[in-house]
Amino acid sequence: MRKAITMIVVLGLSVCLYANNKASDKSKDLSRPSVATHHPEFKSPNGRTEEWEIWMTDDYGDGWNGGYIDLYVNGTLVEGGITVDVDDNSYLFNVDDFDYISVDYTPGSWSYENEYSIYDAEGNMVVGIIGQDADGAAVEPWDVAHTVGLGAENMLSNGGFEGIWCCMNGWQNVGIDWTQWPADNGSHFVAPTGDGIYGSEDTFTPYAGDHSLKMWGQYNGAANAASYYQSFWAGDMDPGTGITASGVLWSHEADWIGQGTNTVTIFVSYFDYYWNFISRDDSPTFSGADAANTWHERSVTSTVPEGVSFVNIGFEYNQADNDQHGSAYMDNLLAVFGATD
Ligand SMILES: [Ca+2]
Numbered sequence: 001m002r003k004a005i006t007m008i009v010v011l012g013l014s015v016c017l018y019a020n021n022k023a024s025d026k027s028k029d030l031s032r033p034s035v036a037t038h039h040p041e042f043k044s045p046n047g048r049t050e051e052w053e054i055w056m057t058d059d060y061g062d063g064w065n066g067g068y069i070d071l072y073v074n075g076t077l078v079e080g081g082i083t084v085d086v087d088d089n090s091y092l093f094n095v096d097d098f099d100y101i102s103v104d105y106t107p108g109s110w111s112y113e114n115e116y117s118i119y120d121a122e123g124n125m126v127v128g129i130i131g132q133d134a135d136g137a138a139v140e141p142w143d144v145a146h147t148v149g150l151g152a153e154n155m156l157s158n159g160g161f162e163g164i165w166c167c168m169n170g171w172q173n174v175g176i177d178w179t180q181w182p183a184d185n186g187s188h189f190v191a192p193t194g195d196g197i198y199g200s201e202d203t204f205t206p207y208a209g210d211h212s213l214k215m216w217g218q219y220n221g222a223a224n225a226a227s228y229y230q231s232f233w234a235g236d237m238d239p240g241t242g243i244t245a246s247g248v249l250w251s252h253e254a255d256w257i258g259q260g261t262n263t264v265t266i267f268v269s270y271f272d273y274y275w276n277f278i279s280r281d282d283s284p285t286f287s288g289a290d291a292a293n294t295w296h297e298r299s300v301t302s303t304v305p306e307g308v309s310f311v312n313i314g315f316e317y318n319q320a321d322n323d324q325h326g327s328a329y330m331d332n333l334l335a336v337f338g339a340t341d
């Protein structure tokens with residue numbers, strides 16, 4: 001008797017699957033019960049304590065119809081071709097603080113049935129693709145990126161320089177979401193693991209992840225400063241609010257920043273609505289006074305002044321003239337509201 005019941009259930013499922021695969025039966029009726037019309041803000045971690053989850057669902061229950069996801073962390077493919085066969089699928093992966101997750105979504109047929117979300121180790125959604133707009137109309141998923149922040153909430157995106165694009169000026173790796181000044185500066189490069197050190201047989205090892213920002217002098221015959229930063233709307237920040245920015249810096253002995261007077265600071269600078277400069281605060285300098293081959297921490301605590309509309313936060317490299325040599329590497333810039341110790 002039990003076997004007979006099982007047979008009936010299996011037959012029922014088969015009919016259901018067959019029906020779902022008939023294209024003519026498909027509609028955009030999103031009122032139909034589904035595994036996940038909206039992904040929840042919280043999804044039980046089911047006992048996992050460190051891994052993150054990418055959860056993928058199909059509203060119609062017939063899989064992603066040729067669609068799939070390629071999952072990258074710090075630019076490295078973690079898993080390619082992840083897809084849904086019936087209702088849903090989960091893929092678990094490991095991350096570290098400041099890692100840069102990017103999802104490359106390739107649609108198949110009926111892409112608007114597909115949704116995916118990323119949940120942290122505690123089960124909290126960090127990125128969610130909701131497959132409907134405000135009116136309930138179906139929306140196809142898109143590519144997403146997310147910077148892992150395991151500590152205080154970072155104002156900066158991609159603070160570890162793990163998301164990059166190439167190429168500026170035909171050769172430079174550039175940090176996604178970062179801005180450079182001067183805009184045509186050819187004296188910066190996001191260095192990957194194994195990048196050659198100028199004047200040495202050694203290769204570079206980042207502070208964290210697989211990339212760090214490298215900067216050096218512009219050699220333009222005059223004193224020069226170059227900044228690498230992110231801008232924020234500050235019109236809704238209360239004057240008197242504290243902003244603390246901190247990061248790490250390093251210089252190799254063979255290309256040492258101590259070959260002259262070059263310096264690097266972490267800065268927080270303020271501008272009015274018309275981008276007129278108001279004020280800035282800088283961390284203590286990183287320079288030849290710091291030991292080579294060692295990562296050094298720097299931080300600046302700043303207070304938002306009156307009349308601010310924009311704030312820039314980043315690194316600035318200063319070179320007094322063409323006789324000052326050496327490079328510096330920078331990583332894990334964290335900017336948070338409030339003073340920290
Ligand atoms: Ca489908």
Ligand SMILES: [Ca+2]
Binds near residue numbers: 161208211212332
């Ligand atoms: Ca990094």
